Amino acid sequence: MKVNVLAAIASLSFAPSLFLPGLVAPAFAENVEHVRQLLSTKECSGCDLTNAGLRLANLTRADLRGADLSGVNLDQADLTGADLSGANLTGAVLFRTNLTGVNLTGANLTGANLNGAYLAHANLSGANLSYANLMGAFLGNANIAGALFLETANLQGVQGLPTGVLQPEDYYRIGYENARVGNHAAAMDQYNQALKLNPTFAAAYLGRGVTRLQLGDTNGAIEDWTRAETLFTNQGNENGAQISQQFMTATQERLRASRRRSGGSFVSLMNSLVPLLLQFLVF
Structure with missing residues (x-):
C-alpha cells in the first residue's frame, strides 16, 4: 500500500518514468568474426557485435x-579507456562493468x-540515456x-553525480x-536537494512529508504538508x-485516536494511516 501512496504522490508534479531494464543478451553473437577481431586486436570500429557474449572480457582501450553493441553482454567486463563514441548500446548489459575514462560521446x-x-572520468556528452538503469553506478x-x-x-x-547537472524534478x-x-533515508536526502534548488517545489514537500511519516517523524511530516498546502x-x-490538508487532518485524527487508546505503537498507527491516505491521492 505504501508503494501506491508514493506513486500517487509523484503524479503531483510529473508521472514517474517507467524503468526499462537492460535486456538479457543471448549467449552468441550474430557475427563471430567480428567478435574474434575484437578479442584479438581490440580494434573493431563499426563492427557488428549485436548480442555478443563478452562477459568478463578485457577490452581496455578498445576501439x-x-x-553495434545492441543487446551485448558486457557484465563485469573491463573497458577502461575504451572509445565507444557513437556506438549503439541499446539494451546492453553493463552490470558492474569498468567504464573508467570511457568515451561514450553520442x-x-x-x-542499457x-x-x-x-564510470569515473567517463565522457557521456551527447549520450542517449533514455530509460537506462544507472542504479548504484559511480x-x-x-x-x-x-x-x-x-x-x-x-x-x-x-554516487558521484556532478553538481549542477540535475534539476529539482530529477532529485524529486x-x-x-x-x-x-523503502530507502527512506536516501529519499530524504534527495527531497532535500530538490528543495535546496527550488524552495517553492510544493510536491517535494508533500513527498518528503510522507517519507518523514515513514521514518516516524510525525511532526516533521505535518510541517512539510503545511508548507506544501x-x-x-x-x-x-x-x-x-x-x-x-487532508494528509494533515488524517494524521492528526489518527494521532488523537492513538492517544485515547494509549497503547498503539507508532508502527501500528502508521500502518493504519497509510490506507487512509491512499484515498486522497486518486487523480
Whole structure:
C-alpha cells in the first residue's frame, strides 16, 4: 500500500518514468568474426557485435567507435579507456562493468543496464540515456553535460553525480524511487536537494512529508504538508492544497485516536494511516 501512496504522490508534479531494464543478451553473437577481431586486436570500429557474449572480457582501450553493441553482454567486463563514441548500446548489459575514462560521446544507451557500473572520468556528452538503469553506478568526475533523456534514467543510488547537472524534478524523482523501495533515508536526502534548488517545489514537500511519516517523524511530516498546502494555494493548485490538508487532518485524527487508546505503537498507527491516505491521492 505504501508503494501506491508514493506513486500517487509523484503524479503531483510529473508521472514517474517507467524503468526499462537492460535486456538479457543471448549467449552468441550474430557475427563471430567480428567478435574474434575484437578479442584479438581490440580494434573493431563499426563492427557488428549485436548480442555478443563478452562477459568478463578485457577490452581496455578498445576501439569500438560506431560499433553495434545492441543487446551485448558486457557484465563485469573491463573497458577502461575504451572509445565507444557513437556506438549503439541499446539494451546492453553493463552490470558492474569498468567504464573508467570511457568515451561514450553520442553513444546510444537506451534501456542499457549500467547497474553498479564504474564510470569515473567517463565522457557521456551527447549520450542517449533514455530509460537506462544507472542504479548504484559511480559517476565521479564523469562528464554528463549534454547527455540526452537523463530525466528518464533510473538514478537510484547513483554516487558521484556532478553538481549542477540535475534539476529539482530529477532529485524529486530519485527521491521517489528510493522511497518506493523503502530507502527512506536516501529519499530524504534527495527531497532535500530538490528543495535546496527550488524552495517553492510544493510536491517535494508533500513527498518528503510522507517519507518523514515513514521514518516516524510525525511532526516533521505535518510541517512539510503545511508548507506544501501554503505553496499549492499560492500557486493556484487547489487539488494539491486540498490533498496536503487532508494528509494533515488524517494524521492528526489518527494521532488523537492513538492517544485515547494509549497503547498503539507508532508502527501500528502508521500502518493504519497509510490506507487512509491512499484515498486522497486518486487523480
